[in-house]
Every structure is written in C-alpha cells, then in structure tokens.
Amino acid sequence: MAANHLNMFDVKKIRDDFPILNQQVNKKPLVYFDNGATTQKPSSVANEVLAYYLNKNSNIHRGVHYLSAQATLDYENARETVRSFINAKNSDEIIFTSGATSSLNLLAFSFGEKFISPGDEIIVTEMEHHANIVPWQMLCGRKNAKLKVIPFDNNGLLLLERLPELISEKTRLISVIHTSNVLGTVNPIKEIINTARRHNIAVCVDAAQSVQHLPIDVQELDCDFLVFSGHKVYGPTGIGVIYGKEKWLEQLPPWQGGGDMVDEVSFDKTTYNQLPFKFEAGTTNYIGAAGLAKALEYLSNTGLDKIHRYEQSLTEYAMKKFKEIDGLNVFGNVSGKACIFSFIIDGVHPLDTGMVLDKMGIAVRTGTHCAQPVMQHFGVDGMVRASLAFYNTTEEIDYLCQGIDQVKKMFL
C-alpha cells in the first residue's frame, strides 16, 4: 500500500539532514521541486567539502607528502564507493568526469574514434536529454555516421517494438536515457540491452535521472557504459561518472591529454597511463569526488530501496491529485514512473505558471528542459516541471495543487 510506505519513511528526520530546505523564499516556506535540475545536499556532503578546503586540501597522485597521500587515498576510496554503489566489477571501470554531459562527450569522442566508421549507425530515443543527442550528432558529423531514433507514444512509453527495424548490421551503439527528465518514464533498459546483445551492439545508459531514484546494478543490467552526475545524486557539482566495462575502456583512446593520464612523455612519443587514469587528464575534481562519496554513502545508509518505494508512493499520490484538477495536462503517465511531473495548465503559459508558483515559495522549472524533441512530440513550446526527491512530502504536493488553483484563478 502506498500509504504504508508514506508513513514508514521518516521524511521529517531526512529533512533535518538538508538544512537548505528549512527556509522561506518570498515569505513562504520553500517547496523545492526542482530536483531534476539539481538536488540539495545533506550536511555530510557539505561538511566534507568544507573540511577539505579548511583542513585536507592537497593535489592527488604524485605527491610524497602526507596531505597529498591522504587526498589520493580519499579519491581512490571515492572511486571504490562509486563502484560499490552501482556494483561494478572493479574500480578501474569507474572514471571521474565533471558530470554526465562530460561523460557522454568523452564517450562520443573515444568510442567514436575507435569504433565508428562512415555509414555506421547510432541509436538514441526520442526522449533523450540534449546531452545524449548532441555529442552523438557531432560524432555523426565528424564520421559521416547516422543517428537513428526510437520513438515514444503519447503516454511517454518507448515504442520498443520499433527497435528491431532500427537495428542494422551497421549499428554500433545504442545510447538511451534510463529515466526521462521530462516524462519520468523509466525505460526498459534490460530489454534494450538483451536485444543489443543479440546483435553485438554496445549500450550506453544515461542514468542522470535514475541513479538517485532506484538501485542500479551494472553487472546485472550488463550495460557497456553508464553515466551520471554527482550534483543530481545529492553530491557536489562538477563531478560525474562514467562506468565502462573494462574490455571497452581498455580499447578506447583517451579523450583529453595532459598530466596524470600519461605513462611516458617525450617529443617523439607518449604512452598512456593505465585505467582509469588514462581518461582523467589534469587535476581532477578530487574534492567533488570526496563529496560524491559522502552523498552515495548517505543514500546507501538511507537505503535506495526505501527511497524508491517512498518516491513511488509520492508519485502515486501526486498523479491521483493531479487527475482531480480540471485543465491540468500531465505529460508522461507510464506506470512506475519516477517522481517527475511535467505539466501545462490549459490556457496558461508555463512561464506565467512558474512565476506565480515561485512567489508562493514553490521552486519548479519551466521551458524545454533540455529536451526539445520531447516538446516537439507534444507540439508545445515548453512545460512546467515539478521534480521531487525523497525529502519532499505529500503536504508539499497538496500545496502545489493549491498553487495550480491560484494560477488558474489569476489567468483564466
């Protein structure tokens, strides 16, 4: 029962760990519903970052002195924490980047250099975030390759039956968003991977909107690559992750050259460092990594299963409430969807809606949500998006519904 999960989860206690939530904006208690854009940080994450700058900072690797050795240890421990969080086989398969966008750009470059030839094909879905479209489009431009698209229906369900006809002997990679940042749809990644396996096609999973909502096991999924951002999973900004199977990462050429990613350098020839350092040129965001580790520990301690169940209850509650509101169109109603609700009030511009909700203390996002093909699918210029997290409550959903009523009163 949804109600049980709502009651069993001590959201009040959780909220105490996120001091930012306890404030007023525009003289109203803050209702933070912009978690799809970025999540707030528990004190443990903020304290770790602060402690680093105050007491622990030193550049990692290469240093012989105490602080450098400690920072290096923390950094490699953070890699191990990420490994364990997504259950990768070994920590060499975890590459730190600056975020999911950077991860996808690295992959598009390195995978493209090695495995994409003229005429080859890459498949994405119609519901991708721009970050999982544009790097592949750029690659296709460089290599004269072709981008193909799996469409979705008006409920936000991926039309997986179209996948077999999109696959050809030229298909090299399928890169797919796990959870849509607009529709909330959780795509059947496992099914896509199973299909890809039969054709020897690599699969990259954009987990930027899923890794914070449900447990992920990359070995069980058997995906070849998986990417996510630190700041959307309650960690610091400027840190992100690529998981890649070792057999792939070993074959891929580095993306950026510089310090730390090399073995030997001379003006005749440079040899590259081993995994994972081959892909981590220059000083990495080791403080971000330490913060990310704290965030993932926080999630593991809270229990991602518990978080998932609670958030699913929030979703059910919200969808039921939204159905009762006349003239409210919610985009995406596939069962099991994440707590992401994009909507338009009939006859009211999303910007007007967002501006009024803001003055009520409700933080939502308006616009195209970096997914213009999704807007085109529904023939709209933009949507309002309320994206929730496990520190949000049913009371806050009720308040959003009041906000929507207020908007209707003002504009209709």
Place this chain on the structure above:
Amino acid sequence: MAALQQVQEEIIAEFVVFDDWMDRYNYLIELSKQLDIIDPRYKTNDYIIKGCQSKVWLNAEYNENKVVYSADSDAIITKGIISLLVRVLSKRSPKEIIDADLFFIDAIGLRENLSPTRANGLLAMVKQMKLYAIAYNAKFGNR
C-alpha cells in the same frame, strides 16, 4: 507628453500600494490588456526577441521624430512588463530612449527579471528597444 522621469514615478506610485506579489502580478495581468498590440503581420520570427522563454514580438516605427513601439507576448506577465516598458519608452525621440535610465524596474521589484538568465528576458527586451532607437537615430538623427 510627460517626461520619462515622471512616467516612471507614476508607475512606482501605482505599484507601491501592493505589498503582496500576487497583487503585483494581478496588476501586471491587468496592464497586459492595455498593451499596444503589434500588427499581426509582424508576429513572425523576424520580430521575435531571442533570449526569452516566452515568445516576445517587438516592432518599432518612426513617426514625427518619435519611436513608436508595439509588441506582444504569449505569456501574460511578460506582456504586462512589456506594457510598462512601452508606456515609458514609446513615442519618444531616439536620443531620449538611448539615454533612458529605467530606474522604475528596480523600484517596483522587477530587478531580478533583469538578470541575463532570467527566463522572461526583460534585459533582452530593453536591449532590443534601445537597439531600435539607436538604428533610428543613425538613420534620422541628424535631420
């Protein structure tokens, strides 16, 4: 016609009575209905101001040494804000518009809308209105 200064002070006086944001927005919604609406033939991509999350169309004509603006938007609050800008800047000489210090924006609490990233692109609107004035000034300014 009242001085640019004076019109801005009138607007500030109108807004000062509202201590609640909803009242301010309601007033902007009212004002949106008074905007000199752009001729439908100018509601094309050529007249759209880039940098706004809502669509904003702006046209300016030159009439008896004055710049006359007309505009429209698909978002109502944005339209209300434009109506204020038009009220302050329209039917003035290019030079007056170019030199205008729009202090009323800050005074009525719309300053946050001036940041470059703010979705409704008030900054882009002001810039475009001034660009029209600069263009007309270059064309007719010495006559």
